[in-house]
Amino acid sequence: MKNTIALLSAGILISLLASNVTAMGVQRDNLPFTPSDTPGDVSAIREQHLYDFQHRVPISPLSIYHSYAEMTSLLFSLAENHSDIMRVTSLGKTYQGRDLWLVKLSDNVNQEEYEPEVLFTGSHHGNERPGYETLIYFIQYMADYYHNDTAVRDAINSTEIYVIPMVNPDGVEAGTRKNLEPNHGSFGFSKTVTSIGVDLNRNYAGPWFLLLLRPLFYDSSTSYYDRSDVYRGPHPFSENETQAVRQFVETHNITISIDYHTFDQLILYPWGDTRLPTPDKSLFVSIGENISKLDNYTLEQSTALYPTLGDVCDWMYAKHHILAFTIELGTSYAPENPVLLHKMSVDHTRVNLYICQRAQSIAAQR
Ligand SMILES: [Zn+2]
Secondary structure: OHHHHHHHHHHHHHHHHHOOHHHHOOOHHHOOOOOOOOOOOHHHHHHHHHHHOOOOOOOOOOOOOOOHHHHHHHHHHHHHHOOOOEEEEEEEEOOOOOEEEEEEEOOOOOOOOOOOEEEEEEOOOOOOOHHHHHHHHHHHHHHHOOOOOHHHHHHHHHOEEEEEOOOOHHHHHHOOOOOOOEEOOOOOOOOOOOEEOOOHHHOOOOOOOHHHHOHHHHOOOOEOOOOOOOEOOOOOOOOHHHHHHHHHHHOOOEEEEEEEEEOOOEEEEOOOOOOOOOOOHHHHHHHHHHHHHHHOOEEEEHHHOOOOOOOHHHHHHHHHOOEEEEEEEOOOOOOOOHHHHHHHHHHHHHHHHHHHHHHHHHHHHO
């Protein structure tokens, strides 16, 4: 099944890219334009999300998604067959001992070059499986079509592309939103284990004190209660996974990043913790509108979905000035329909290629 999808996908993507080479070129205005859907009823979406936080998605044994072990062997075999442009390294280990894989795609892959850097991350939330699956597709496409596809070759030759496809492999394997780290009370002071797991996309540093000052504003999207499915952890960067992402980001110079989640067909930009705009709002909107032309998703500031504290995008932008987006893929947490998953993967491979191209023009101006 996976091979069939891969072959089918590759063919369709080649024809899409061939018919739209300018999409990845300098003339951004030539992106194929499809009007976005009008924004849905945001309050209904928000309620659905808060409800879904409490419900876990079981893993089907016949799933169309790669397991962690399958992903690991695929990444290493790709890296072995494309050692000139692809490298896999570990950023550290999870509580259960799984490596957090970092993929680098670039020419002269073993050197640090002065090229714009981009970062794609997936599945901070383990039950949101398309996050990593679309990135596996992207990696495979980039490795396989480097010699046959101009857009791929340009991206690999002119950017340093980093991918952390599965930020929360323990959660992916367990089918849980949170990781599997045992909690010792909400603030870590209990001698006994009181619950399991931290919401990794609430564990990044930020103005954490605001949760005490404005509890109603953050409502149930961010919690200091350890049993909550949106528990942010005892303190910022308390988790192995977020420490690994921090260590990577602090030692690189990322221009644009995308963090892939499911679901709602949204493109979100900072801030997520306040309704105020960022100083770079027009740049976020300019990039986001072009993404929207490729995936037909709705673009909005992160708070329009719901305010959160401690998410990766706010931290990346506030601390490192990275143009950090969240994309909420699809219309369910983990669709088992291969056609849907395939379309998501193709669309966002094109989005990622556009990000590589845009990072080059932005880095040239900075
Ligand atoms: Zn998520």
